[in-house]
Amino acid sequence: MRVKLLAHTPEPDNLVAAAARLCYSGADIATIKMRLQGDKAASMVAKLLALGHESPLEHVSFTFGIEGVSRALSHQLVRHRMASYSQQSQRYVAEEDFEFITPPTIADSAEAGREFLAAIGAIRRAYSSLLLHVPAEDARYVLPNACATKLVATLNARSLYNFFALRCCRRAQWEIRALAWEMLRLVRDVAPHVFDQAGPGCLSVHGCSEGQMSCGSPYSKSELDGGKDEPDRRA
Amino acid sequence: MRVKLLAHTPEPDNLVAAAARLCYSGADIATIKMRLQGDKAASMVAKLLALGHESPLEHVSFTFGIEGVSRALSHQLVRHRMASYSQQSQRYVAEEDFEFITPPTIADSAEAGREFLAAIGAIRRAYSSLLLHVPAEDARYVLPNACATKLVATLNARSLYNFFALRCCRRAQWEIRALAWEMLRLVRDVAPHVFDQAGPGCLSVHGCSEGQMSCGSPYSKSELDGGKDEPDRRA
Amino acid sequence: MRVKLLAHTPEPDNLVAAAARLCYSGADIATIKMRLQGDKAASMVAKLLALGHESPLEHVSFTFGIEGVSRALSHQLVRHRMASYSQQSQRYVAEEDFEFITPPTIADSAEAGREFLAAIGAIRRAYSSLLLHVPAEDARYVLPNACATKLVATLNARSLYNFFALRCCRRAQWEIRALAWEMLRLVRDVAPHVFDQAGPGCLSVHGCSEGQMSCGSPYSKSELDGGKDEPDRRA
Amino acid sequence: MRVKLLAHTPEPDNLVAAAARLCYSGADIATIKMRLQGDKAASMVAKLLALGHESPLEHVSFTFGIEGVSRALSHQLVRHRMASYSQQSQRYVAEEDFEFITPPTIADSAEAGREFLAAIGAIRRAYSSLLLHVPAEDARYVLPNACATKLVATLNARSLYNFFALRCCRRAQWEIRALAWEMLRLVRDVAPHVFDQAGPGCLSVHGCSEGQMSCGSPYSKSELDGGKDEPDRRA
Numbered sequence: 012m013r014v015k016l017l018a019h020t021p022e023p024d025n026l027v028a029a030a031a032r033l034c035y036s037g038a039d040i041a042t043i044k045m046r047l048q049g050d051k052a053a054s055m056v057a058k059l060l061a062l063g064h065e066s067p068l069e070h071v072s073f074t075f076g077i078e079g080v081s082r083a084l085s086h087q088l089v090r091h092r093m094a095s096y097s098q099q100s101q102r103y104v105a106e107e108d109f110e111f112i113t114p115p116t117i118a119d120s121a122e123a124g125r126e127f128l129a130a131i132g133a134i135r136r137a138y139s140s141l142l143l144h145v146p147a148e149d150a151r152y153v154l155p156n157a158c159a160t161k162l163v164a165t166l167n168a169r170s171l172y173n174f175f176a177l178r179c180c181r182r183a184q185w186e187i188r189a190l191a192w193e194m195l196r197l198v199r200d201v202a203p204h205v206f207d208q209a210g211p212g213c214l215s216v217h218g219c220s221e222g223q224m225s226c227g228s229p230y231s232k233s234e235l236d237g238g239k240d241e242p243d244r245r246a
Numbered sequence: 247m248r249v250k251l252l253a254h255t256p257e258p259d260n261l262v263a264a265a266a267r268l269c270y271s272g273a274d275i276a277t278i279k280m281r282l283q284g285d286k287a288a289s290m291v292a293k294l295l296a297l298g299h300e301s302p303l304e305h306v307s308f309t310f311g312i313e314g315v316s317r318a319l320s321h322q323l324v325r326h327r328m329a330s331y332s333q334q335s336q337r338y339v340a341e342e343d344f345e346f347i348t349p350p351t352i353a354d355s356a357e358a359g360r361e362f363l364a365a366i367g368a369i370r371r372a373y374s375s376l377l378l379h380v381p382a383e384d385a386r387y388v389l390p391n392a393c394a395t396k397l398v399a400t401l402n403a404r405s406l407y408n409f410f411a412l413r414c415c416r417r418a419q420w421e422i423r424a425l426a427w428e429m430l431r432l433v434r435d436v437a438p439h440v441f442d443q444a445g446p447g448c449l450s451v452h453g454c455s456e457g458q459m460s461c462g463s464p465y466s467k468s469e470l471d472g473g474k475d476e477p478d479r480r481a
Numbered sequence: 482m483r484v485k486l487l488a489h490t491p492e493p494d495n496l497v498a499a500a501a502r503l504c505y506s507g508a509d510i511a512t513i514k515m516r517l518q519g520d521k522a523a524s525m526v527a528k529l530l531a532l533g534h535e536s537p538l539e540h541v542s543f544t545f546g547i548e549g550v551s552r553a554l555s556h557q558l559v560r561h562r563m564a565s566y567s568q569q570s571q572r573y574v575a576e577e578d579f580e581f582i583t584p585p586t587i588a589d590s591a592e593a594g595r596e597f598l599a600a601i602g603a604i605r606r607a608y609s610s611l612l613l614h615v616p617a618e619d620a621r622y623v624l625p626n627a628c629a630t631k632l633v634a635t636l637n638a639r640s641l642y643n644f645f646a647l648r649c650c651r652r653a654q655w656e657i658r659a660l661a662w663e664m665l666r667l668v669r670d671v672a673p674h675v676f677d678q679a680g681p682g683c684l685s686v687h688g689c690s691e692g693q694m695s696c697g698s699p700y701s702k703s704e705l706d707g708g709k710d711e712p713d714r715r716a
Numbered sequence: 717m718r719v720k721l722l723a724h725t726p727e728p729d730n731l732v733a734a735a736a737r738l739c740y741s742g743a744d745i746a747t748i749k750m751r752l753q754g755d756k757a758a759s760m761v762a763k764l765l766a767l768g769h770e771s772p773l774e775h776v777s778f779t780f781g782i783e784g785v786s787r788a789l790s791h792q793l794v795r796h797r798m799a800s801y802s803q804q805s806q807r808y809v810a811e812e813d814f815e816f817i818t819p820p821t822i823a824d825s826a827e828a829g830r831e832f833l834a835a836i837g838a839i840r841r842a843y844s845s846l847l848l849h850v851p852a853e854d855a856r857y858v859l860p861n862a863c864a865t866k867l868v869a870t871l872n873a874r875s876l877y878n879f880f881a882l883r884c885c886r887r888a889q890w891e892i893r894a895l896a897w898e899m900l901r902l903v904r905d906v907a908p909h910v911f912d913q914a915g916p917g918c919l920s921v922h923g924c925s926e927g928q929m930s931c932g933s934p935y936s937k938s939e940l941d942g943g944k945d946e947p948d949r950r951a
Contacts, residue, residue, distance in 0.1 A: 015745070018731050018775075020723050026779060029722075030802035030868040037809050040720070040781035040866060063690040069800030070723075070870045072777050074731060076745035082321070083336075083387060092327035095774030095872065097735035101318075101391075102419060104742050114384035123379035130372035130388045137365035144358035148419055149349035152318060152392035153365045156336075161745060163735040165775045165872075167800065184337060184383055220533040250510070252499075253490050253540075261488050261544060265567035265633040272574050275485070275546035275631060298925040304565030305488075305635045307542045309496060311510035330539030330637065332500035339507050396510060398500040400540045400637075402565065455768040553806075553857060556787070562797035571788075571861075572889060584854035593849035600842035600858045607835035614828035618889055619819035622788060622862035623835045626806075654807060654853055 015076040016197040023071035023202040028055035031067040056204040068169035073198055075164050081112035083156035084186045093170035099161040102148035107139050110159035172209050179211035181226040210235050250311040251432040258306035258437040263290035266302040291439040303404035310399050316347035318391035319421045328405035334396040337383035342374050345394035407444050414446035416461040445470050485546040486667040493541035493672040498525035501537040526674040538639035545634050551582035553626035554656045563640035569631040572618035577609050580629035642679050649681035651696040680705050720781040721902040728776035728907040733760035736772040761909040773874040780869050786817035788861035789891045798875035804866040807853035812844050815864035877914050884916035886931040915940050
């Protein structure tokens with residue numbers, strides 16, 4: 012999995028703070044923006060998050076380049092509708108030596124690993140043969156969920172809050188969970204205040220939303236801040 | 247492919263007509279609704295469509311049960327974000343004898359057909375073996391795009407107009423095109439006036455949107471009305 | 482304020498239950514729907530809400546006719562973007578004897594009431610005079626927020642949950658709060674199970690979202706069920 | 717009216733071009749981005765627009781500070797739902813000497829101008845009196861549509877295309893049309909290729925969408941490019 016933050020709205024903390032301030036102020040926008048530099052932006056954003064006033068978070072958006080993830084993951088990812096996607100097409104791009112993603116549970120089992128690799132090999136051969144007879148868009152019916160894909164995805168900070176709450180969660184599948192944690196790390200680097208409360212539900216203001224299906228082992232705040240000590244994403 | 251219209255807003259023509267009329271009338275809503283029965287609703291809706299005033303179409307929604315379609319199709323379908331989906335999960339439902347979709351080009355070629363069936367067989371065996379070692383959510387990495395899935399999908403009439411324009415089009419893949427034409431037939435049965443201008447771009451008011459990539463062979467209006475004479479969906 | 486439920490997806494409990502069940506079942510949709518009649522639908526929906534699994538709620542939508550509300554209210558209402566609106570236009574419908582909404586605090590104060598009525602009178606005269614010189618779309622610049630408007634609004638159950646959480650809340654303005662409680666009453670009549678957990682944040686599963694701005698006096702569940710004993714909407 | 721482009725996704729042409737290219741390429745994202753500098757991005761974007769392939773336009777967003785516009789305009793503006801807004805609240809910010817917007821048709825008529833100013837004066841006095849008795853959120857019921865407001869608005873390029881098509885149109889009201897043309901000028905400055913085909917429907921690829929309600933006098937391309945020679949916005 013290779014994830015890169017390709018672009019984002021500049022100075023996100025300042026912009027979110029100014030938009031939030033505008034709602035309750037008689038001052039003009041330029042004045043508000045000017046006043047909300049540095050620490051003042053940070054404390055305005057903190058106040059905003061404490062109040063559950065989420066709409067100003069929508070003004071800043073983040074664009075990710077995502078490669079080496081499975082089509083199983085991309086099918087889950089594009090279910091997040093408050094987002095924009097451009098994805099490599101299997102209709103137009105033939106993938107004779109397609110890269111594939113191996114689930115850790117399979118990699119960790121000698122027998123499962125053998126079965127998996129043998130199946131991938133059989134699929135590759137079938138796909139190449141099919142390409143001799145039918146268009147790529149039809150040959151791809153034999154390609155597996157494991158097949159790697161590439162996307163450009165853009166989400167605003169409010170939508171990312173929701174994405175992180177659901178997908179950083181231990182109940183999310185390991186692959187999209189690893190992606191979510193990596194995206195979280197990337198945006199916290201460039202917008203630490205905006206994303207100060209972002210993370211799995213158990214670390215965000217409202218708490219776990221899984222109800223009776225809760226995993227029972229919430230992340231701790233230190234895991235969020237830990238960088239290297241990040242939670243085991245396969246758990 | 248099995249497609250059923252599970253539910254829809256009752257009396258869609260009347261509701262769309264009343265909502266449209268409201269914008270330009272001083273009368274109250276009950277009076278407007280009462281006046282817009284039968285032919286009057288039909289002519290109000292026709293006027294609306296002629297003016298390109300699409301927003302009243304959003305008030306009526308249509309819920310489809312869709313089965314026996316591939317995961318290749320469902321990945322395309324859920325890219326339509328102005329819609330609601332519930333899809334059978336491959337994480338929670340194991341599919342040892344999964345149903346699969348065979349593209350017509352493969353079915354029509356003896357050699358491709360053989361290759362395809364052999365690959366599906368190999369995948370099935372690998373999937374069953376993997377299930378002995380790993381959870382279904384990981385074993386499914388070996389499952390193919392051809393694997394059948396089930397969805398409940400709800401779209402309002404405005405979103406359906408857009409869906410039909412893009413997916414009834416000859417440039418759409420055969421499978422989602424067949425689904426789109428079937429959905430179009432189902433909604434035209436219950437809301438003939440609302441969907442009078444719906445169909446592939448070439449049959450709708452604005453015309454083909456494919457620009458230089460146009461297929462060059464627009465559908466004719468009679469194909470839309472023809473029922474049995476529907477266009478060859480594999481073309 | 483006159484609010485009417487103009488239309489809704491038929492049998493909402495059954496449809497939501499079937500869509501939810503589909504995600505975790507290998508059975509076909511017709512079988513699932515058939516099995517989920519009456520009490521079984523109710524208990525499936527209850528389970529769904531307990532798990533915070535909200536997406537199946539999107540399959541059912543509700544269309545309201547709303548009249549005798551102010552333009553102050555409609556400006557707030559249309560900020561809910563997961564919804565569809567048709568609103569009477571002030572550009573095309575002249576409103577020489579426009580109906581107007583009087584805030585209870587103004588009605589309750591003799592002096593404020595007098596000031597308010599005098600101002601409305603002056604505005605009406607100015608509007609009528611302006612209509613002699615300029616188009617209605619420009620004359621309306623003098624019309625007040627109090628001016629009554631009419632809308633048709635359609636929201637699905639998931640969006641309604643969010644609308645109720647924010648707008649049934651004591652921190653919402655009295656007028657949209659009265660509208661929200663009335664809409665809640667109407668949908669609970671036709672879809673009691675689907676809306677069993679709906680209401681102001683303090684009565685819903687996640688609790689108050691106002692943080693430090695909380696009103697400090699949560700509604701009690703009995704107020705929700707009480708019908709006549711509904712909370713004072715001006716509080 | 718004061719409109720400022722507060723922020724935007726950096727290098728919009730390059731990002732849109734890279735996202736579009738990704739769909740049809742086997743190369744990795746970094747390579748694609750690197751290759752699409754300058755003229756190459758421009759020609760990729762041009763190709764994209766010619767094909768009506770709009771989704772990559774969503775990856776770049778633009779944030780505007782808008783001041784000195786009427787509440788009549790803001791009520792129209794927020795009907796564009798593919799957008800994010802933060803607006804100065806009339807509930808929390810008292811407006812005793814509120815700024816107001818005068819429609820040109822009123823300013824141009826001596827009699828209408830007098831009537832209008834007199835009414836604004838009466839409203840101001842009533843508003844100040846009401847503030848002595850009731851909260852600002854209720855006193856504001858007497859405030860007119862003409863009352864000035866401030867917003868921060870963020871839209872992506874695809875949503876802006878739609879906004880410009882509808883609101884640069886001669887059939888839009890003069891005030892939001894002036895706003896739309898000003899926003900168009902601002903984004904064409906920073907993303908000339910991305911917005912090369914943007915403008916009123918009559919100047920965009922699909923043509924006028926007003927059907928039988930067309931104004932009959934389409935803008936000419938030179939008006940779009942003209943800067944100073946911009947169309948009379950009151951027409």
